[in-house]
Amino acid sequence: MSTKVNPIQVRDIIIANQVLKDVVVKTPLQLDPILSEKYQCNVYLKREDLQVVRSFKIRGAYNLMQGLTKKELENGVVCASAGNHAQGVAYSCKALGVKGVIFMPSTTPRQKVNRVEFFGGPFVEIRLIGDTFDDSYEKAMEYCNEHNASFIHPFNDTRTITGQGTIGLEILDSMEEPISHVFMAIGGGGLISGVGSYINSISPETKIIGVEPEGAASMKAAIEKEQVVKLDKIDKFVDGASVKQVGDISFDIAKQFIDDIVVVPEGKLCTTLLDLYNENAIVAEPAGALSISALDFYKDQIKGKNIVCVVSGGNNDIDRMQEFKERSLIYEGFKHYFIVNFPQRAGALREFMDEVLGENDDITRFEYTKKNNRDKGPVLVGIELEKSDDYKALIARMEKKGFTYIEINKDEQLFQLLI
Numbered sequence: 001m002s003t004k005v006n007p008i009q010v011r012d013i014i015i016a017n018q019v020l021k022d023v024v025v026k027t028p029l030q031l032d033p034i035l036s037e038k039y040q041c042n043v044y045l046k047r048e049d050l051q052v053v054r055s056f057k058i059r060g061a062y063n064l065m066q067g068l069t070k071k072e073l074e075n076g077v078v079c080a081s082a083g084n085h086a087q088g089v090a091y092s093c094k095a096l097g098v099k100g101v102i103f104m105p106s107t108t109p110r111q112k113v114n115r116v117e118f119f120g121g122p123f124v125e126i127r128l129i130g131d132t133f134d135d136s137y138e139k140a141m142e143y144c145n146e147h148n149a150s151f152i153h154p155f156n157d158t159r160t161i162t163g164q165g166t167i168g169l170e171i172l173d174s175m176e177e178p179i180s181h182v183f184m185a186i187g188g189g190g191l192i193s194g195v196g197s198y199i200n201s202i203s204p205e206t207k208i209i210g211v212e213p214e215g216a217a218s219m220k221a222a223i224e225k226e227q228v229v230k231l232d233k234i235d236k237f238v239d240g241a242s243v244k245q246v247g248d249i250s251f252d253i254a255k256q257f258i259d260d261i262v263v264v265p266e267g268k269l270c271t272t273l274l275d276l277y278n279e280n281a282i283v284a285e286p287a288g289a290l291s292i293s294a295l296d297f298y299k300d301q302i303k304g305k306n307i308v309c310v311v312s313g314g315n316n317d318i319d320r321m322q323e324f325k326e327r328s329l330i331y332e333g334f335k336h337y338f339i340v341n342f343p344q345r346a347g348a349l350r351e352f353m354d355e356v357l358g359e360n361d362d363i364t365r366f367e368y369t370k371k372n373n374r375d376k377g378p379v380l381v382g383i384e385l386e387k388s389d390d391y392k393a394l395i396a397r398m399e400k401k402g403f404t405y406i407e408i409n410k411d412e413q414l415f416q417l418l419i
Contacts, residue, residue: 007253008158008197013165016063020166023062023095025052029174029308034279035292039299042306046171049288049314053087053119055240056167056312057154060190061088063163064152065096073098078149080104080140082133082239083112084287084313085154090120100124101149103140107131107236109317132236134244155190156247165194171308172202179206180305181298183262183291185312186210186219187241189250192258195310200257207259209298211290213238213266219246219254220261227251237266237327240287240313262294267331269293270324273316288313330409333388335364337408337415340398341378356397360386380408380418 027047035043048056065077076099079089086102093100102116106128116126129139144151153160171182182199186192196208212220215235222228230245246254269286272293276282284292291309295302329335342348357363365382385391398405408415 007256008162008165008194010198010201012162013169013194013198016059016162017166017169019063019066020059020163023052024058024166025050026170027051029171032280035295039295039302041302041304042177043295044175044306044308045282045292046167046308046310048167049282049284049311053084053091053115054314055084055087055285055288056164056191056310057081057084058088058091059166060154060157060160060163060194061085061152062092062095063166064157064159065089065092065098067159068150072150076100076147076149077152078103078140078144078147079152079154080133080137081154082242083108083116084240084315085152086116086126087112087119087315089152090116090124093120093123098123100152101127101140101143103127103129103136103143105130105132105136105236105239108239109315109320111317111319112315115315132234132244133242153247155188155193156249157190158249161190161194161197161250161253163194164191165198167191167310168195168198168202171195172199175306175308177306179203179308181207181209181302181307182310183209183211183294183298183307184310185241185287185290186212186246186254186261187287188243189219189246189254191310191312192219193250193253196254196257208257209294210254210258210261211294212261212263213241213269213286213290214263215266216242216244217261217263218243219251219258220263222246222251223255223258223261235266238269238286238290240285240315241290262297264290264293264297265331267327268296270326270328271332273324274328282311283314283316284311285313285316288316329384333385333391335382335384336391336394337365337418338381338383338398339378339406339408339414339418340381341404343402351401352403356394356401356403357383358385358390358394358397361390361394 030045032043078101080103192210228248234242236242272289288311362384364384367380368377
């Protein structure tokens with residue numbers, strides 16, 4: 001799918017790099033020994049989680065805003081963001097002395113809202129509207145039209161994309177050896193459009209791999225349909241990369257050199273987040289860990305090679321760690337939820353505990369779903385296994401002892417309702 005056509009010119013990215021050099025941090029490109037040993041290759045991490053606003057978004061936001069006319073700056077700016085772009089715009093507003101109104105989904109983690117307030121100070125006003133980025137975007141555009149303000153797009157503007165492209169410049173400037181693959185997250189497509197444009201121009205043999213969450217794979221859908229499509233619904237778990245529709249500009253650019261898109265299940269991503277924290281001491285947000293989460297899907301292709309993963313952000317809310325652990329355990333097959341119908345006989349609960357549960361199985365949740373008849377009512381049971389392979393034996397024992405059940409893990413609607 002590679003091509004030599006590059007709508008974002010190298011010279012424009014070089015100019016943007018000069019504009020940004022005193023504003024952003026030139027983040028390190030670090031060889032990660034733990035990941036390198038795990039995948040038997042050289043895994044380099046581009047640490048945008050160490051950026052001044054803990055994500056790459058400031059690059060595009062500032063590059064766009066500093067290029068506005070004096071009149072446009074006087075009229076103020078507006079943006080819509082799930083959090084990271086908002087922080088970049090807020091920081092840029094304060095740095096440039098510009099008033100900004102920032103629209104964010106009401107589902108945005110409080111930690112990100114607080115950071116926007118911190119970086120923008122008196123120069124920004126925050127409005128929490130809607131459940132998704134798309135909801136906030138619509139309201140932001142209405143405000144722009146009413147107040148003749150400039151909209152600072154998080155991904156669908158060539159000036160934003162050019163700013164993000166400076167990451168590609170820094171990567172290649174930091175590497176003397178050839179790079180086989182570069183992995184990076186895709187939300188609206190601005191990051192991969194900018195970074196991919198530069199790397200494809202300077203190092204066309206390097207494969208550009210996009211990574212999307214399973215619940216919001218809008219770029220993959222667009223490439224398959226050969227046009228931008230709007231997904232009917234998305235999973236908002238990966239808040240920094242969950243958009244229903246990629247930008248038409250970013251799609252037109254990125255489709256020319258994206259070599260592949262890896263779609264990562266949210267549970268798998270949670271395992272990666274926990275491993276990064278426990279083994280690498282890296283606090284990444286879900287979108288920031290997408291690139292690393294894709295490595296398991298490419299372990300045969302990357303063996304013995306130099307590869308780069310862009311850790312795009314580290315704005316994580318510590319309150320979500322329990323949710324990450326829960327999703328990881330379920331995905332890895334360690335945790336299972338059931339609605340168990342106990343036989344109508346005395347001692348059934350004791351029998352379940354003694355003869356159905358394995359020696360190392362642990363009940364993490366036990367709740368009667370009918371309060372009026374506790375001796376006969378169905379029970380919501382959460383069971384954590386020591387080994388995922390113990391699952392078949394657990395099911396066999398449950399059936400042998402006559403306990404009828406519903407596996408909630410396999411029923412998405414029931415799972416969302418009860419868990």
